[in-house]
Amino acid sequence: xxxxxxxxxxxxxxxxxxxxxxxxxxxxxxxxxxxxxxxxxxxxxxxxxxxxxxxxxxxxxxxxxxxxxxxxxxxxxxxxxxxxxxxxxxxxxxxxxxxxxxxxxxxxxxxxxxxxxxxxxxxxxxxxxxxxxxxxxxxxxxxxxxxxxxxxxxxxxxxxxxxxxxxxxxxxxxxxxxxxxxxxxxxxxxxxxxxxxxxxxxxxxxxxxxxxxxxxxxxxxxxxxxxxxxxxxxxxxxxxxxxxxxxxxxxxxxxxxxxxxxxxxxxxxxxxxxxxxxxxxxxxxxxxxxxxxxxxxxxxxxx
Amino acid sequence: xxxxxxxxxxxxxxxxxxxxxxxxxxxxxxxxxxxxxxxxxxxxxxxxxxxxxxxxxxxxxxxxxxxxxxxxxxxxxxxxxxxxxxxxxxxxxxxxxxxxxxxxxxxxxxxxxxxxxxxxxxxxxxxxxxxxxxxxxxxxxxx
Numbered sequence: 001x002x003x004x005x006x007x008x009x010x011x012x013x014x015x016x017x018x019x020x021x022x023x024x025x026x027x028x029x030x031x032x033x034x035x036x037x038x039x040x041x042x043x044x045x046x047x048x049x050x051x052x053x054x055x056x057x058x059x060x061x062x063x064x065x066x067x068x069x070x071x072x073x074x075x076x077x078x079x080x081x082x083x084x085x086x087x088x089x090x091x092x093x094x095x096x097x098x099x100x101x102x103x104x105x106x107x108x109x110x111x112x113x114x115x116x117x118x119x120x121x122x123x124x125x126x127x128x129x130x131x132x133x134x135x136x137x138x139x140x141x142x143x144x145x146x147x148x149x150x151x152x153x154x155x156x157x158x159x160x161x162x163x164x165x166x167x168x169x170x171x172x173x174x175x176x177x178x179x180x181x182x183x184x185x186x187x188x189x190x191x192x193x194x195x196x197x198x199x200x201x202x203x204x205x206x207x208x209x210x211x212x213x214x215x216x217x218x219x220x221x222x223x224x225x226x227x228x229x230x231x232x233x234x235x236x237x238x239x240x241x242x243x244x245x246x247x248x249x250x251x252x253x254x255x256x257x258x259x260x261x262x263x264x265x266x267x268x269x270x271x272x273x274x275x276x277x278x279x280x281x282x283x284x285x286x287x288x289x290x291x292x293x294x295x296x297x298x299x300x301x302x303x
Numbered sequence: 304x305x306x307x308x309x310x311x312x313x314x315x316x317x318x319x320x321x322x323x324x325x326x327x328x329x330x331x332x333x334x335x336x337x338x339x340x341x342x343x344x345x346x347x348x349x350x351x352x353x354x355x356x357x358x359x360x361x362x363x364x365x366x367x368x369x370x371x372x373x374x375x376x377x378x379x380x381x382x383x384x385x386x387x388x389x390x391x392x393x394x395x396x397x398x399x400x401x402x403x404x405x406x407x408x409x410x411x412x413x414x415x416x417x418x419x420x421x422x423x424x425x426x427x428x429x430x431x432x433x434x435x436x437x438x439x440x441x442x443x444x445x446x
Contacts, residue, residue, distance in 0.1 A: 011387035015394070022419075023398055030406060030413045139411045288342070 035113040038152055040106050070129055070277060075101055075301055077130050079276055085250050087217075087243040089236035090274050090281050091258070092130060094301055096229050099167035104134060104147045104189050106297050111145065111152040113138050116294035119273035120280055123300055131275040131300035132221050132233055135193035136267040138296035143192030144179050147297070151190075154179035159196050161223070161264040163189040169225040169262040171196040191266065191299070197222060197252035198263035205248045217245035219272035219285070223299065224255045224263030232258050235274035239287035271295050314377050318370035325362030325393075329355045332397065336404070343408050351404020357397040361427070362390075369434075376437035385433040392426030395419055 004010055063072035068079040074097040082089050096102060105126050107117035115138055123131035137145045137153065144160045145153035156174035163169055165186045172182065174192065182190060196204050219238035225231055234254055238245020246254075248265060255263035270286025270293040284292045332355035340347060369376070376382055399419025406412050 008383075012390070015387070015391045019391075019394060019398060022415075023402060026402055026413055026415045026419075027405070029415065030411055031409075139409070141412050141414055 128300035134297035348407035389430030395423035
């Protein structure tokens with residue numbers, strides 16, 4: 001073996017094959033291979049699904065529904081299309097009577113890496129009235145994940161969004177606040193993308209703020225709270241000839257103008273999708289091809 | 304320690320070929336970064352932008368210095384092992400940097416990235432140790 005490798009190019013040949021295999025494995029592991037780590041038992045049981053469907057069918061039968069609005073005794077949604085900053089954005093004003101109508105769902109009801117589905121597919125499976133993409137937690141190895149009261153991932157160093165059992169939104173630093181303490185305080189949902197856009201009614205980003213290495217104008221998805229159980233969701237188009245996309249500062253200003261006290265940026269770019277009553281409202285695109293991207297999770301309103 | 308029968312002309316050819324190869328690989332790394340940037344919506348990653356420095360400094364410049372100051376080490380049989388191990392280290396670090404760049408741009412990450420830097424670093428360290436052994440032995444032979 002020693003003599004074999006000592007000859008010119010043999011080591012190089014063997015090592016190249018090993019390195020190519022390692023690189024291929026790393027890429028596959030990161031982007032392709034599905035790794036299921038836990039089932040979402042909070043929403044997948046047939047009994048819960050049946051109860052949910054019954055509640056929804058009763059509510060929907062009494063609901064007033066148009067192309068851009070929905071109202072029943074528990075959920076009120078109005079979607080406004082706004083043209084600003086050379087961009088089309090979709091602003092949803094949502095009021096619910098109880099936090100239980102604000103939910104999240106995981107693709108295939110499973111927590112894991114590379115387990116994905118379109119936002120609309122997940123929304124339809126959950127009979128959601130309104131849904132947006134979540135934080136795409138499954139594309140990263142860190143960042144708190146707690147959904148419908150169940151904690152899945154407790155490592156992170158960024159800024160997380162907490163939705164408590166009263167339905168109030170707040171931001172926490174994952175470096176300073178442990179997932180254990182969030183669970184103990186009764187967190188209902190924790191999403192990790194960011195950054196936070198508005199806190200205590202004040203804008204917390206500036207013109208230089210950006211998500212990772214991303215460029216300034218992008219399709220965006222963000223959620224905010226106006227008052228108790230009253231939320232604003234903005235999804236913007238971007239990366240097209242029709243829509244440039246929004247900067248984080250522009251997005252934050254839109255929330256502040258609407259009186260939001262807390263606003264948080266979710267996964268954007270090709271992931272940005274707004275679903276309402278069976279239709280996709282925005283124009284999802286990653287800048288190369290149009291259409292929905294598969295993501296790990298959604299935030300939705302419904303029964 | 305045995306000594307290979309390599310004449311001065313062959314030494315020079317070996318180093319010039321190695322340096323040229325590393326220069327080409329450095330240019331290739333720059334081109335890969337530029338081409339990748341065309342599809343990245345303006346998103347960039349320092350790991351990918353600067354990955355060409357591994358073959359440029361760790362490869363071309365390093366072998367240029369050996370050629371200038373320690374070219375006699377090529378006569379040792381140990382040189383082939385050093386050459387293989389050191390080059391493998393540079394390749395591992397360059398690909399590790401490329402993968403980190405791809406993941407930074409995509410907004411993702413991998414627990415396996417650290418292994419590229421650890422393995423690459425170990426190869427480089429082992430190569431340098433072998434090189435110093437050869438340099439010391441050469442100095443003893445010259446004395």
